[in-house]
Amino acid sequence: MSNKALERIRRKERITEKRDKMLKNDFSAKRATIEEVFDNATFMVIYKLLKKGVLDELNGVVNAGKESRVYWGKDPDDKDVAVKIYLTSSAEFKKGMVKYIQGDYRFKSVKRDTRSLVFTWAQKEFRNLEQAYRAKVNVPKPIVIKKNVLVMEFIGKNGIKAPLLKHVIPEDPDKLYNTILDSIKRLYQVADLVHGDLSEYNIMIWNDKPVLFDMSQSVPSNHPLAEFMLRRDLQNINKFFKRHCVEVCPVNDAFKKVVERNT
Numbered sequence: 001m002s003n004k005a006l007e008r009i010r011r012k013e014r015i016t017e018k019r020d021k022m023l024k025n026d027f028s029a030k031r032a033t034i035e036e037v038f039d040n041a042t043f044m045v046i047y048k049l050l051k052k053g054v055l056d057e058l059n060g061v062v063n064a065g066k067e068s069r070v071y072w073g074k075d076p077d078d079k080d081v082a083v084k085i086y087l088t089s090s091a092e093f094k095k096g097m098v099k100y101i102q103g104d105y106r107f108k109s110v111k112r113d114t115r116s117l118v119f120t121w122a123q124k125e126f127r128n129l130e131q132a133y134r135a136k137v138n139v140p141k142p143i144v145i146k147k148n149v150l151v152m153e154f155i156g157k158n159g160i161k162a163p164l165l166k167h168v169i170p171e172d173p174d175k176l177y178n179t180i181l182d183s184i185k186r187l188y189q190v191a192d193l194v195h196g197d198l199s200e201y202n203i204m205i206w207n208d209k210p211v212l213f214d215m216s217q218s219v220p221s222n223h224p225l226a227e228f229m230l231r232r233d234l235q236n237i238n239k240f241f242k243r244h245c246v247e248v249c250p251v252n253d254a255f256k257k258v259v260e261r262n263t
């Protein structure tokens with residue numbers, strides 16, 4: 001190997017070492033606050049994502065729920081990302097989630113301890129977002145999943161999340177209603193998925209368009225609960241738009257429109 005090549009490798013190693021050191025120092029400063037929420041394993045996952053250059057910064061909390069925290073972060077190109085961290089301590093998971101994992105052909109053998117279930121749950125949200133995104137349904141673009149940490153496109157700007165449909169007064173409610181029905185149909189027919197927890201709380205409005213999110217419970221169309229979940233989604237959406245004086249499509253008809261081909 002030439003001296004020049006050797007020097008190049010050494011320089012690269014020095015830079016990597018320096019970066020690791022900086023990361024460690026910088027990150028341990030924030031560790032005190034972060035530790036309140038994260039266990040050591042989660043901390044290590046985030047550390048690895050920072051080291052790998054998937055993430056460049058992890059900033060404030062966008063939302064603190066019972067089962068997950070959503071953070072605003074930056075990627076190395078300074079682009080906003082959302083980092084959803086599923087809390088592995090949440091015992092609630094075990095009760096509610098199994099029925100959506102069972103019967104999903106994509107997740108056949110799953111360990112039943114809480115940690116493994118949470119990892120599967122996070123993985124499931126990632127896969128669902130991927131299928132939806134590929135089918136051109138308006139959802140946050142999934143970027144990376146590692147254990148209980150999901151990195152995705154940030155919907156909003158400068159750390160300010162986009163408003164939920166619940167908090168928006170639609171300018172043209174009829175049009176918005178139809179756009180959402182079209183998304184449900186595309187999700188079903190092209191991505192082969194039923195959202196399963198759709199309501200004004202799981203739709204954001206960004207650039208005047210609805211963005212569907214929170215898809216960990218979403219199931220393939222052949223799942224035993226798919227029909228029940230789809231009807232419930234349509235009911236929720238109808239209920240919301242009725243309040244905005246839209247003449248909604250009755251659930252049975254809307255259901256047919258979503259599932260029937262060539263309509």
Ligand SMILES: Nc1ncnc2c1ncn2[C@@H]1O[C@H](COP(=O)(O)OP(=O)(O)OP(=O)(O)O)[C@@H](O)[C@H]1O
Nearest residue numbers: 063065067068070082140152153154155156161214
């Ligand atoms: N990609 C994103 N970009 C911006 N904000 C987001 C993104 N994903 C989620 N959020 C915000 O974080 C909140 C919680 O996200 P999500 O619904 O996926 O998690 P959850 O565990 O179901 O929480 P909750 O129980 O509060 O619904 C959302 O209401 C939304 O305001």
Ligand SMILES: [Mg+2]
Nearest residue numbers: 201202213214
């Ligand atoms: Mg939610």
